[in-house]
Amino acid sequence: MDKNFFSFVTKKQKSPNDEITYIVPNSIIRNTEKVLSEYGDMTPSNEGLVYWGGVINGKIINISIVIAPKTESNFGRVSTSNRSNFDVVKTLIKNKAIEIAQVHSHPSDWVDHSEGDDLWASFKIEGLVSIVVPNYCKYGMLPLMNCGVHRYINGNFIRLSKKYITSHFRLVNEKSDFVDLRK
Numbered sequence: 406m407d408k409n410f411f412s413f414v415t416k417k418q419k420s421p422n423d424e425i426t427y428i429v430p431n432s433i434i435r436n437t438e439k440v441l442s443e444y445g446d447m448t449p450s451n452e453g454l455v456y457w458g459g460v461i462n463g464k465i466i467n468i469s470i471v472i473a474p475k476t477e478s479n480f481g482r483v484s485t486s487n488r489s490n491f492d493v494v495k496t497l498i499k500n501k502a503i504e505i506a507q508v509h510s511h512p513s514d515w516v517d518h519s520e521g522d523d524l525w526a527s528f529k530i531e532g533l534v535s536i537v538v539p540n541y542c543k544y545g546m547l548p549l550m551n552c553g554v555h556r557y558i559n560g561n562f563i564r565l566s567k568k569y570i571t572s573h574f575r576l577v578n579e580k581s582d583f584v585d586l587r588k
Contacts (some may be wrong), residue, residue, distance in 0.1 A: 447542025
C-alpha cells in the first residue's frame with residue numbers, strides 16, 4: 406500500500422475549555438484492540454469498528470462497555486446497517502449505558518477524520534467521541550494521544566489536542582463489559 410494513500414491535510418487540533426474527565430478502564434482498551442486487530446488481520450486487511458458505552462455523572466464520563474457491532478468493512482471503509490445500529494441501541498439500554506464513543510481503525514498512520522468518516526458516522530450526537538486508531542491497530546491504541554481523538558461539537562467532528570487528551574482521559578484498572586454482536 407502506498408504510505409501516502411491517506412495522507413490528507415491534517416486538521417487543526419483543539420483543546421475545548423471544559424472540565425470533562427473520561428474514565429477508561431484498561432480492559433476497554435484491550436477489548437477494543439482485540440476487535441480492531443481481528444479486522445486488520447483479515448486478508449485483505451479491513452477497517453474495524455466498536456462502540457464504547459457508559460454513563461455521564463456531571464463532568465465525569467465513565468466508559469463501562471465495548472460493543473462490537475455487525476459491520477460491512479473493507480480496506481478503507483467500515484459501516485453498520487440500520488439493523489446493526491438497532492442491536493447496538495438495545496445493548497446499550499440493557500446495560501444501562503449511553504453511547505460515549507465510536508472507535509475505528511485506519512489502514513495508515515493518518516488519524517484525522519476523512520470526509521466519509523464525517524458523513525457516514527452512524528451516530529452524530531453532541532459530545533460523542535470518535536477515536537481513529539492508526540495502522541489497523543497493529544501497534545495498539547496506547548498512548549491514546551497517538552490516535553486521532555475527535556469530539557462532535559456544533560455539528561462537526563473536531564480533533565482534540567494531545568494536551569487535552571493527556572489531561573482529560575484517565576486509564577484505570579476497573580471492570581468493564583464486552584458484547585460481540587458480529588455473529
